[in-house]
Amino acid sequence: MWLVERTYSDDEQNIIILVYATPDGERYFRKERALVSFSDHRDTTAAIDVAPDAVGRVDDPETRERYAAEAKRVRAANDPGDLV
Template identity: 45%
Template sequence: MPPETDKVRVWLVERGYNNRDLIILQYATPDGDRVYRRELAPQVLDTATVTAAKDVSSGDLETVDDADVQKRYAAEAGRMAGKHDPDDVI
């Protein structure tokens, strides 16, 4: 089992769709520097729980290179953290 210190809390900052009809959820670190991306089939959304935050492995995070996107993600992560508990269903 990996150590708990490997976990990073990320907040839901964006939800969208792609051309394959998958739902794209993006969770970012509070500073907006890193992002966790999850793709779900619409049928899975009925059984999957989308929460305000997730604790994910640091190895599952990608770097956000665009400074404007980092700022937007940081602002949205802060808004989500201020309005919701991590386990709130969104």
């Protein structure tokens, strides 16, 4: 799955939300990270492996298209283990 979105949570401080999706945009995996300090540094890779039972289905056609386009862009520009 390829990184398609990185946002900061509006509800809680210091939460980064990473969304990875399949190249067709049909499935996604959401990962939340809590930053505990300014020096907290964790790598984010262009792609990750996710167990099939841990992913959700993207039902909205516009979101699916956006995820597919972004996955294609990230995939073309990066190897899976590249830091982004």
